[in-house]
Amino acid sequence: MSRAKILIVDDDGISAMLTRKTLEQWGYEVTGLAESFDDALSSVNVARPDIVLMDIVIKGDRDGIATAAEIRARFGIPVIYLSAHAEDEIIERAKITEPFAYVLKPYKGKDLLSAIEMTLYKSKIESQMKENDERMRQFQKLESLGRFAGGIAHEFNSLLTVIIGYAKHAQQQIKEESPVLDSLIEIHKTAKKAALLTKQILAFSRNQMFHLQDCDLNILVENTVRFAKPLLGETIDLRMELSPEPIPVRVDSGQVEQAMVNLLTNARDAMPRGGTITVSASREIMTHSDFERGEAPLITERPTEYATVSVRDTGVGIASADLARVFEPVLSTSSDESRLGLGLAVSYGIIRQHQGFIDVTSEPQKGTVFSIHLPITSPMNQASPVPRDAQLKGHETILIAEDTDLLKKMLKTILSDYGYEILLAGDGDQALQQFRQHRERIRLVMLDMVMPKRTGRQVYEEIALHARDVKFLFTSGYTDDEDLMRFAREHRVEIIPKPYDPDELAQKIRAMLDSGGE
Secondary structure, three states: OOOOEEEEEOOOHHHHHHHHHHHHHOOOEEEEEEOOHHHHHHHHHHHOOOEEEEEOOOOOOOOHHHHHHHHHHHHOOOEEEEEOOOOHHHHHHHHHHOOEEEEEOOOOHHHHHHHHHHHHHHHHHHHHHHHHHHHHHHHHHHHHHHHHHHHHHHHHHHHHHHHHHHHHHHHHHOOOOOOOHHHHHHHHHHHHHHHHHHHHHHHHHOOOOOOOEEEEHHHHHHHHHHHHHHHHOOOEEEEEEOOOOOOEEEEOHHHHHHHHHHHHHHHHHOOOOOEEEEEEEEEEEEOHHHOOOOOOOOOOOOOEEEEEEEEEEOOOOOOHHHHOOOOOOOOOOOOOOOOOOOHHHHHHHHHHHOOOEEEEEEEOOOEEEEEEEEEOOOOOOOOOOOOOOOOOOOOOEEEEEOOOHHHHHHHHHHHHHOOOEEEEEOOHHHHHHHHHHOOOOEEEEEEEOOOOOOOHHHHHHHHHOOOOOOEEEEEEOOOOHHHHHHHHHHHOOEEEEOOOOHHHHHHHHHHHHHOOOO
16 A cells, blocks of 8 residues: 555544544555644645645635645645535536545545545656656757857857968968067967867757767777876776777767766766766667666667766765756756856767767765767778878869858968969859859869858759869858768768868868869
């Protein structure tokens, strides 16, 4: 029999005692007896019962049904009505505190028992529905915040590309003994640091462009632990448990390592007096039913093999009330409440963009386990070598389609210094017009993915139909990684994410122009 807690509200002392005795015989816990509606509110606030059994006709200033509605609204506790009256008006008014049951006095034992069990069941279902709604609201909040952050980062990346480009260009134009050189170097360094911040924001929003490569998860974990160990401090005992067999995954290794480092620093902050962090890599067979919090929407009931990295600490843990919002960018599990940041939110975004997910379990004062789950791929392929030390100078004609005037002007300045002839377009239609006018001279087209009138992809499709010998370089600070990467693989085009360094851009262009075939 259930040990549900029940509060009795009845001004008939004999009736209340008989009800209490009956309930205790059935195995329920009676939290108290209240003889007035004021006492009922006070008792509910203190005892927080699962059900209130209330005689709705009690002498006093308060109305019984209004009191029950207040209990329902303030505490979410269902009320079962006990009354010797069977007027339709009372029953109709009682419906405002649904779920409820109505039991007439004198009641039969089976009627009261049925009413209690029915109310407990309905209350449980209602609670589960509220939890599901709250999970959905949290998920939608993260999605909305991610889109907002990604939009800001996109605009900021274009501005950073201009700052980085001009700072580097200015350094190359002045003499080494110039007193301005140090200032330009600092501007360049600071802009690069700001670029790292936008990468974090885009990772959280799941709109960061990744460079996916096949690798062994064991090696990623080993590299991350080696890198992170000095950052964690001498009070942390960092341990590692690797799989005896390779775990092939297709990931952006730098971004996944960043996600793991964020989890490690979070674990460190949860242990202000030191402790143990264990990082493990393994293969796991899972289905959607393995997860209670619903963070694995991509998993079906069919068993699927996943690559798993677990970061387990012996720290302060996370309160159950905070688990649902642990990946929001305003929550820190650090004992220092002033330490707020993007760490867990960024890790969440990185892993979800890799078609994976993060699961978290925790208990206050007993530690926390964050588990990253990534799709396992087929056996690893050898990555193609990347040409290095290529000559950056050139003479070819390049068409640049970019809707940001500052960036367009900077690109012409930079690439002209490298010897290229530059044609500019401010939107998709202008790009096609320029290409038709200068078709015989253009060797490479640099396209922003997001432009007015026609997107970069639409411009590509139009040009590629008639000019198979032209190279295409796409650039963007805000796009869906999987979609763009699939497009790049299918059409064998190159990508450079914003913000980029002038030398990086020049090297990419030179390598493309010097390569054979499409």
